[in-house]
Amino acid sequence: MLILRGHEDAVRCLSYSPDGRHLASGSEDSTVRLWDLAAGGSLLATFQYDASIEALVFRPDGENLVLGTAKGALLPWNSRRNRSGLPAQAHAGGVRCMARSPEGETLVTAGWDQMVKTWDAATLKPRSLLLKSCGCIALAFAPDGKKVAVGNEIGTLALWDDGDGKLTALAEGQQPPFALAWSPDGRLLAGGHPDGTILLREGTKTHTTLHGHTWTVYSLAFTPDGRTLISGSADGTVRLWDVATGREKRCFRWHTRWVTCAAVAPDGMTAAAGSADHTIVVWDMDED
Numbered sequence: 348m349l350i351l352r353g354h355e356d357a358v359r360c361l362s363y364s365p366d367g368r369h370l371a372s373g374s375e376d377s378t379v380r381l382w383d384l385a386a387g388g389s390l391l392a393t394f395q396y397d398a399s400i401e402a403l404v405f406r407p408d409g410e411n412l413v414l415g416t417a418k419g420a421l422l423p424w425n426s427r428r429n430r431s432g433l434p435a436q437a438h439a440g441g442v443r444c445m446a447r448s449p450e451g452e453t454l455v456t457a458g459w460d461q462m463v464k465t466w467d468a469a470t471l472k473p474r475s476l477l478l479k480s481c482g483c484i485a486l487a488f489a490p491d492g493k494k495v496a497v498g499n500e501i502g503t504l505a506l507w508d509d510g511d512g513k514l515t516a517l518a519e520g521q522q523p524p525f526a527l528a529w530s531p532d533g534r535l536l537a538g539g540h541p542d543g544t545i546l547l548r549e550g551t552k553t554h555t556t557l558h559g560h561t562w563t564v565y566s567l568a569f570t571p572d573g574r575t576l577i578s579g580s581a582d583g584t585v586r587l588w589d590v591a592t593g594r595e596k597r598c599f600r601w602h603t604r605w606v607t608c609a610a611v612a613p614d615g616m617t618a619a620a621g622s623a624d625h626t627i628v629v630w631d632m633d634e635d
Contacts, residue, residue: 348628348629348630348631349384349387349388349628349629349630350601350626350627350628351370351372351380351382351388351390351626351627351628351629352625352626353380353390353393354372354374354376354378354380354625354626354627355374355376355378355625356374356375356376356399356625357374357375357604357605357607357622357623357624357625358372358373358374358607358608358621358622358623358625358626358627359373359374359375359399359400359401359402359607359608359621360372360373360400360401360402360403360415360607360608360621361373361403361608361609361610361619361620361621361627362403362404362405362412362610363405363610363611363612363613363619364405364409365405365407365408365409365613366409366613367384367612367613367614367616367617368383368384368385369381369382369383369384369385369391369409369426370382370384370610370619370627370629371403371405371412371426372621372627373399373400373401373402373403373414374399374400374625375399375400376399376625377395377396377397377398377399377400378393378394378395378396378400379393379394379396379400379403379412379414379424380392380393380394381393381426382627384617384629388629391426392426392429393429394424394429394431396414396416396422396431397418398416398417398418398420398441399416399417400414400415400416400417401415401416401417401441401442401443401444401445402414402415402442402443402444402445402456403415403445404445404446404447404454404468406451406468406469407450407451410425410426410427411423411424411425411426412424412426413445413447413454413468413471414431415437415442415444415445415456416434416441416442417441417442418441419436419437419438419439419440419441419442419458419459419460420434420435420436420437420442421434421435421436421437421442421454421456421466421471422434422435423471435466435471435472435473437456437458437464437466438456438457438458438459438460438462438464439458439459439460440458440459440460441458441459442456442457442458443457443458443459443483443484444456444457444483444484444485444486445457445486446486446487446488446495447468447488448468448488448492449488449490449491449492450492451468452467452468452469453465453466453467453468453474453488453492453509454466454467454468455477455486455488455495456486457483457484457486457497461479461482461483462476462478462479463476463477463478463479463483463486463497463507464476464477465477465509475512477495477497477507478497478507478514482499482500482501483497483498483499483500484498484499484500484523484524484525485497485498485524485525485526485527485538486498486527487527487528487529487536488529489529489533490529490530490531490532490533491533492509493508493509493510494506494507494508494509495507495509496517496527496529496536497514498523498524498525498527498538499523500523501520501523502518502519502520502521502522502523503516503518503519503520504516504517504518504519504521504524504527504536504538504548505517517536517548517550517551518548518551521540522540522541522542522544523540523541524538524539524540524546525539525540525541525563525564525565526538526539526564526565526566526567526578527539527567528567528568528569528576529569530569530573530590531569531571531572531573532573534549535547535548535549535554535590536548536549537567537569537576538567539560539563539564539565539566539567539578539580540563540564541562541563542563543558543559543560543561543562543563543564543580543582544556544557544558544560544564545557545560545564545567545576545578545588547576547590547593555593556593557576557578557588557593557595559586559588559595559598560578560580560582560584560586561580561582562580562581562582563580563581564578564579564580564581565579565580565581565605565606565607565608566578566579566606566607566608566609566620567579567609568609568610568611568618569590569611570611570615570618570632571611571613571614571615572615573590574589574590574591575587575588575589575590575596575632576588576590577609577611577618577620578609579606579607579608579609579620579622580605580606581605581606583600583602583603583604583605583606583622584598584599584600584602584606585598585599585601585602585606585609585620585628586598586599587599599620599628599630601620601626601628602620602622602623602624602626602628603622603624604622604623604624605622605623606620606621606622607621607622607623608620608621609621611632615632616631616632616633617629617630617631617632618630618632
């Protein structure tokens with residue numbers, strides 16, 4: 348297990364490089380940090396911005412990232428050169444969440460301006476206004492890269508189809524999903540809610556409800572084999588769930604404050620969780 352220290356405020360987002368050797372973290376301290384996991388978690392680079400980093404994703408080349416900021420800009424960052432490119436103004440009031448398509452060509456973002464938009468990940472040129480939503484708080488690209496799950500503050504969960512542009516409601520009038528994640532086969536959609544429950548949905552029906560967290564679930568991530576779901580919560584815990592049975596496998600209490608983000612390495616060998624206590628924990632999945 349590694350404990351990565353260096354951020355001076357809450358860690359907001361995490362992203363593994365495609366080869367799993369590096370982990371990028373964004374924080375409310377307005378920095379992005381790149382960690383070398385293959386070298387025991389040493390710090391490779393720190394990039395300072397002038398606003399909180401609310402979201403980030405690696406591009407497929409493993410060197411370039413896109414940062415979503417509290418000032419509403421999408422900012423390209425080359426981690427090897429530690430240089431940023433020209434920002435693209437995405438949302439008035441700030442970026443709330445961002446998701447990347449599986450092939451890495453498309454980004455979808457949601458902002459405090461109530462807008463959900465799609466972008467070319469390489470050029471950061473806008474592609475379309477997906478919809479005007481009542482406060483989108485969670486996004487997740489389906490594994491086929493053709494659909495995006497969108498959750499908002501009023502408890503509506505919908506599915507946007509990139510092919511025909513249609514929006515299909517999956518659930519309405521329920522608790523808002525603060526985190527969304529698809530199983531690798533695209534069959535199940537997991538949603539984390541303010542009461543600590545996690546709902547696994549199959550289409551419009553609830554497949555399984557996971558009970559264990561006692562406060563808002565802010566992060567969800569499936570392992571590549573689809574057998575385990577990782578969740579992080581405002582209750583300060585990280586929990587591992589057996590997807591087939593719905594049973595809790597492990598509960599980790601490493602953090603002293605909210606767990607705000609989680610990520611799983613592409614090979615499924617390690618996972619990471621970031622917290623409002625300024626730290627990141629990286630652990631081997633065979634320890635579960």
